[in-house]
Amino acid sequence: MARAAAVTSTTPRPGEPDPLAATNRSGAVLSRLQLLVTRKLDGLLQGDYAGLLPGPGSEAGESREYRPGDDVRRMDWPVTARTTTPHVRRTVADRELETWLAVDLSASLDFGTGQWLKRDVVIAAAAAITHLTVRGGNRIGAVVGSGGDVPAPRRGRRQPPPVGPGRLVRLPARSGRKEAQGMLRAIAGTEIRPGRGDLGALIDMLNRPPRRRGVAVVISDFLAPPAQWARPLRKLRVRQDLLAIEVVDPRELELPDVGVLPVIDPETGELHEVQTADPGLRHRYAAAAAAQRAEISAALRAAGAAHLRLRTDRDWLLDMVRFVAAQRHARTRGTTR
Structure with a gap:
């Protein structure tokens, strides 16, 4: 399925809430929860x-x-x-628990037709995981990918840019709420770059060097082919409790009937005009999108990751609270993820 998205501004919409500030206001809710950790740890501190x-x-x-x-x-x-x-x-x-985030901020995340942009939901999810884990001397760090450095092609050029690692940044794991807030500000201030990133290379940054046992959280839209990121994800699961947070926009699942719709691939810059009044086209698009999401879910299950899907048109905090509560309920009943 083509990674096309409707043309949208990269600047925040007027009056749109700040996701990081919204997550901070939700700290009272999240502080009552605790992310489920099933793997025994090998930390050094109490x-x-x-x-x-x-x-x-x-x-x-x-x-x-x-x-x-x-x-x-x-x-x-x-x-x-x-x-x-x-x-x-x-x-x-x-x-103590050591948590690492792999935060994907490639160009495909700079899109949204719901209440939020996808990158806003990514930042909010990173902040929520921080609230859930940073307590009692626990440490949290992150690796951030912000796309490639390939300039977008002019209209009419068909060849995609080569896939490369793009810009990958490591934020060392530290304890304390002040350090965690500094990490979140660094993530929120990351500039999204044009070109395709490499999600597999981003995840592999958590494998090298090998980490202590803890929690690894990958936050992305996972639109890159699973062959690119599935193997590093399985390798990461060997020593870590693994959570995959998939960020989805409703227009990636189905097209509305709005006539001629200009769409652009944010990673390659290719611009197309789509006739959405064609019911056959809308049906094929929805079927291809469903097949793509099913492939992503299957790859995440095969890697042994807990899978949380957040949408730009839903209350991400409510979805996260339900997910954590469901995991704890399943654990107390003696079942697995």
Whole structure:
């Protein structure tokens, strides 16, 4: 399916709310939630999440025979009764969580026909994840991709620009709300560049060097071919709890009947005029869009990622709250994602 979008201004619409400010106002709601972390961590500092190694903590670990000097308050009486030998229960150390965001701000995100531009929803999602994770010494960092450096071609030129890594920026993981707010300001201030970015290269930045166990969140529209990003995503899932946030605009799913509609590919600059009054064309467009989204969902499931879809014409905060609540409900019932 062609990555075409209706012509839209890259500047904020008059009176349109600032997504970062809106997310800050939603902090009271998000602070009551906590992102589900199922993988044990190997951090170094005391935190709120189960670690890999024994140590002072709240989660029960393995039992071992009692040795002089052990705390008698940790006696494992059921094991002691079965073996007739005194045993103590070891606990697993609580560790801090390290979260990394892969934020796609390529040219295809600079588009929107709903309440928000897609890039606004991306920034809002990054801010929401920050509110959900930055507490108790937890650290959060980000890698940001802002498209390529290929100039847009003139009208009539058909050859697409070569796919390249574009501009990739790494924001180191730090703890503290002040540092997290600085990271969000840097993301919000990122300039979108023309040309195609490489989502696979962006995700691969989280694989090199290998990260400690934690949470990795990829925020994108995932319009690049899955062959480009599926393998790095599967590799990332080996050590990380993985969340994929897909940002969608309604005009990417179906075309309205508005007559002749000028559309432009924001990554290549190609301009076309589409006759949307043709019902056959609208049907083929919707079918191709549905097939594309199904392929994206299948690739994300194959990678083992939790999948959250946010739309520019819906309340992104409500969708995120429902997603986190559903994940926690499924976990408490003993089911998987």
